[in-house]
Amino acid sequence: MxxxxxxxxxxxxxxxxxxxxxxxxxxxxxxxxxxxxxxxxxxxxxxxxxxxxxxxxxxxxxxxxxxxxxxxxxxxxxxxxxxxxxxxxxxxxxxxxxxxxxxxxxxxxxxxxxxxxxxxxxxxxxxxxxxxxxxxxxxxxxxxxxxxxxxxxxxxxxxxxxxxxxxxxxxxxxxxxxxxxxxxxxxxxxxxxxxxxxxxxxxxxxxxxxxxxxxxxxxxxxxxxxxxxxxxxxxxxxxxxxxxxxxxxxxxxxxxxxxxxxxxxxxxxxxxxxxxxxxxxxxxxxxxxxxxxxxxxxxxxxxxxxxxxxxxxIILISGGQSASxxxxxxxxxxxxxxxxxxxxxxxxxxxxxxxxxxxxxxxxxxxxxxxxxxxxxxxxxxxxxxxxxxxxxxxxxxxxNMSDDIVQESSNKVVKKDIKKPETTPSTTNSQDSQYVDLSNGQEIINNLDVFVIGDSIVSGSFAKFQETFPHLKLSSKESRQANLSISILTSALNEEGWNGDSLIFALGTNGPLYDYLPKVRELLPQDKTMFVISLHAPYTQWQDDNNQKIEEFCKNTDNVYLIDWAQYCKGHNDWFEKDQTHPNKLGGTEQFLNCIKESIIKAYQKDKIKLTKKS
Structure with missing residues (x-):
């Protein structure tokens, strides 16, 4: 040439x-x-x-x-x-x-x-x-x-x-x-x-x-x-x-x-x-x-x-996170x-x-x-x-080693636990004895919510707090779980295990892109059941921002789906996390994680007046 x-x-x-x-x-x-x-x-x-x-x-x-x-x-x-x-x-x-x-x-x-x-x-x-x-x-x-x-x-x-x-x-x-x-x-x-x-x-x-x-x-x-x-x-x-x-x-x-x-x-x-x-x-x-x-x-x-x-x-100064x-x-x-x-x-x-x-x-x-x-x-x-x-x-x-501080619970937990409900303030309405929960009482919503949580190691690390918070709980979590596995997990729960609860909490996305699995999960879930999606705090991953954007848009544009905005809730609280800045720690992090979930659920049920049947 x-x-x-x-x-x-x-x-x-x-x-x-x-x-x-x-x-x-x-x-x-x-x-x-x-x-x-x-x-x-x-x-x-x-x-x-x-x-x-x-x-x-x-x-x-x-x-x-x-x-x-x-x-x-x-x-x-x-x-x-x-x-x-x-x-x-x-x-x-x-x-x-x-x-x-x-x-x-x-x-x-x-x-x-x-x-x-x-x-x-x-x-x-x-x-x-x-x-x-x-x-x-x-x-x-x-x-x-x-x-x-x-x-x-x-x-x-x-x-x-x-x-x-x-x-x-x-x-x-x-x-x-x-x-x-x-x-x-x-x-x-x-x-x-x-x-x-x-x-x-x-x-x-x-x-x-x-x-x-x-x-x-x-x-x-x-x-x-x-x-x-x-x-x-x-x-x-x-x-x-x-x-x-x-x-x-x-x-x-x-x-x-x-x-x-x-x-x-x-x-x-x-x-x-x-x-x-x-x-x-x-x-x-x-x-x-x-x-x-x-x-x-x-x-x-x-x-x-x-x-x-x-x-x-970059790693030594900002740790690879987004910086000012x-x-x-x-x-x-x-x-x-x-x-x-x-x-x-x-x-x-x-x-x-x-x-x-x-x-x-x-x-x-x-x-x-x-x-x-x-x-x-x-x-x-x-x-x-x-x-x-x-x-x-x-x-x-x-x-x-950071892994010494991150407690990974055993995988694929399935929990059904009834605990004595704490006393709640009597309602002044005439519906006290009805079959539905009094939505003005936030704790009563949590006590009667039959919830299914699908998550990864973030959920595993907070397992004890989930048990303590939700009397009617089904939970499946596993380290490094990808979003695609939520399809088979939910299908099995609905068709083989006969789960017929009130709400699904989707807590995946830390370990990889969400792709188009959120709408697929919502499609599988019966229309009368609410779906909550937890936003991510995983600053060292490349997909955190993309996944959070997808989560926000999905929750905004899909009926009966609500955002649990953990990313916003924990902003400025690095002390809530282990050294990986991803897993909530046992020194208050897991408690705040569950507080965020509780508050979001209560807000959604009260705002949209979602009927919730009392559990025996």
């Missing part, structure tokens, strides 16, 4: 800047970046393209690929900054936040050795749902995927080169194999994705994510082949701009856990990114000029450092400062060979540049000191 940039590609660093801004916006929980995880997809496509193009050019020029040299260059590019970030993060978290430190310790080895993605998978660690603040090293999963790609894909190229001697033959075979691998990987993502569960397995896996890197690789094969693409400059510009705009629209409209991404959205974004890169490649293209604006280009050069540092800084504008500005500023220091004082000197030059000057009898030696020794000493200190922290600093 002609009229393309060869060595340094103006605008590609700018595209990296766009990608890292998407990721930062996502982790800051800015609504406009609800799909900011796609920034990582852009990084994957860029990496796949650059690495494959580099390998193909070397193969064409020297008729071989120097794997040792290739891997050494990758190590110099990835590990110095990574080691620095991991070491500093472990030390700071050990000092300031022992819970975050404990989680960082679990990721310490896997983050450094390039298998963090598989560690997260085999330990069932969610990217989207965390008990309390997540590990500050959780973002290292993407580096692990790239590392694994760098180990495997060059070998594929070398094997093909052994059997196909001409450039044309090599590229033909490689393009076919790469295309097949893209299709297989994308299909695996779609098939393994479970819309009723956490998508982290397919999000982390090399097998389900490598298609993005391979799309970049396929673009490099096409670019390095003699294929002619008859696009005029205006057409090239239009395609590139439209593709980038489409990616930005997806980022603003589609959440990172949305089924669309796993059913083709990630693949679509990868292909659109490839079109953007193709547009940038053309000399003097509009995108190339725009993304080469000095400040954008500079941020792009820092993008790897920014990606490394932004996440631990001033806190976000502080996090962004510290990220930029740390990235600049890392890039200019550690990454760039090491990439340019400062350590090897220092060793050679100290070892050989040649003219010694004291400035180079001093700089090299300083960098090596600081990095070594940080690594040793962080390793000692991991080995000896006491850990603190």
């Amino acid at each position: 002609k009229n393309l940039q060869e060595k340094y590609i103006a605008g590609l660093d700018g595209l990296r800047a766009v990608a890292v801004l998407m990721v930062i916006g996502y982790h800051l929980k800015l609504p406009i970046f609800k799909g900011g995880v796609l920034g990582v997809t852009i990084f994957f496509v860029i990496s796949g393209f650059l690495i494959t193009r580099l390998l193909l050019q070397e193969l064409q020029k020297t008729n071989k690929i120097d794997l040792k040299n290739f891997w050494i260059k990758r190590i110099k590019r990835i590990w110095p900054a990574l080691i620095l970030m991991v070491s500093v993060t472990v030390i700071l978290s050990a000092i300031f936040n022992r819970l975050v430190f404990t989680k960082a310790c679990r990721d310490f080895i896997s983050a450094l050795l390039g298998y963090n993605n598989w560690y997260q998978i085999f330990n069932n660690i969610s990217y989207f749902d965390n008990g309390g603040a997540p590990s500050p090293l959780l973002h290292c999963w993407s580096l692990a995927i790239e590392t694994q790609f760098y180990l495997i894909f060059p070998l594929i190229i070398i094997i093909i080169a052994k059997f196909k001697s001409t450039k044309k033959e090599r590229h033909q075979v490689l393009s076919v194999i790469t295309t097949l691998l893209i299709i297989i990987s994308a299909i695996l993502m779609a098939v393994l994705f479970n819309p009723n569960g956490d998508p982290s397995r397919v999000y982390y896996g090399l097998d389900t994510r490598c298609f993005s890197l391979l799309v970049g690789a396929l673009l490099a094969i096409i670019v390095e082949s003699d294929i002619k693409i008859g696009l005029t400059k205006p057409a090239n510009d239009i395609i590139g701009i439209i593709s980038l705009v489409c990616v930005c629209i997806i980022v603003t409209k589609v959440a990172g856990y949305d089924a669309f991404l796993y059913k083709g959205g990630y693949l679509l974004t990868s292909i659109l990114t490839a079109f953007v890169i193709l547009s940038i490649l053309r000399k003097q293209s509009m995108l190339s000029k725009f993304l080469s604006i000095p400040v954008i280009d500079w941020l792009g050069k820092l993008s790897y450092s920014i990606y490394l540092w932004h996440y631990p800084i 504008l001033s806190i976000m500005l502080l996090e962004v500023t510290l990220t930029l400062v740390a990235s600049v220091l890392s890039y200019y004082l550690v990454e760039t000197p090491i990439r340019r060979g400062i350590l090897s030059k220092t060793i050679k000057m100290l070892k050989d009898k040649i003219q010694k540049d004291q400035r180079v030696i001093k700089k090299g020794i300083t960098i090596a000493s600081v990095c070594l000191a940080l690594v040793v200190t962080s390793t000692l922290c991991v080995a000896f600093v006491p850990k603190e």
Whole structure:
């Protein structure tokens, strides 16, 4: 292909800047970046393209690929900054936040050795749902995927080169194999994705994510082949701009856990990114000029450092929760400062060979540049000191587990309990002896309400308070329960167990998106029975706000459905929760949780004058 940039590609660093801004916006929980995880997809496509193009050019020029040299260059590019970030993060978290430190310790080895993605998978660690603040090293999963790609894909190229001697033959075979691998990987993502569960397995896996890197690789094969693409400059510009705009629209409209991404959205974004890169490649293209604006280009050069540092800084300062504008500005500023220091004082000197030059000057009898030696020794000493200190922290600093404070009751409780009702103030109405409850007496409503609660560990942790509050109670709760299971639970209760109570309390949504299960539950529930839905307080999950919005709209627009606004009720009362800021604690939290439920139920029955039969 002609009229393309060869060595340094103006605008590609700018595209990296766009990608890292998407990721930062996502982790800051800015609504406009609800799909900011796609920034990582852009990084994957860029990496796949650059690495494959580099390998193909070397193969064409020297008729071989120097794997040792290739891997050494990758190590110099990835590990110095990574080691620095991991070491500093472990030390700071050990000092300031022992819970975050404990989680960082679990990721310490896997983050450094390039298998963090598989560690997260085999330990069932969610990217989207965390008990309390997540590990500050959780973002290292993407580096692990790239590392694994760098180990495997060059070998594929070398094997093909052994059997196909001409450039044309090599590229033909490689393009076919790469295309097949893209299709297989994308299909695996779609098939393994479970819309009723956490998508982290397919999000982390090399097998389900490598298609993005391979799309970049396929673009490099096409670019390095003699294929002619008859696009005029205006057409090239239009395609590139439209593709980038489409990616930005997806980022603003589609959440990172949305089924669309796993059913083709990630693949679509990868292909659109490839079109953007193709547009940038053309000399003097509009995108190339725009993304080469000095400040954008500079941020792009820092993008790897920014990606490394932004996440631990956000976790250590705000815990990954939505924060005020001033806190976000502080996090962004510290990220930029740390990235600049890392890039200019550690990454760039090491990439340019400062350590090897220092060793050679100290070892050989040649003219010694004291400035180079001093700089090299300083960098090596600081990095070594940080690594040793962080390793000692991991080995000896006491850990603190949040799970010790969260009591999980046994699952699937079914309770039918009658207790002596407390005395109530006699009613002055003539309906005292009727079959219906006097609605002016709130406690009498609670005492006579036959209620069925479907919940997760939030309900399990408050089990004793539910028993104490509701004399006529049926309760089903289980840790990590997803909303989809409410359908089978309610169906079984109605058809097999013969439940015919007054109200259903729906207390799910902490462990995953609600999707469209609320209307399905209401449809199953007989029309004469009231339904109450509890809003969420789960600030470390990605779906809290979306679920609460769905709950609010559903309660507002559906007959005989009422909101129990726990999210609003507990606002400003962090002392009601365990350290995960999700489970009400035993020091008043569970009591306030039940108070919120009681008050909401009483208000609904009194406001709408809902008839409630007295229970014997």
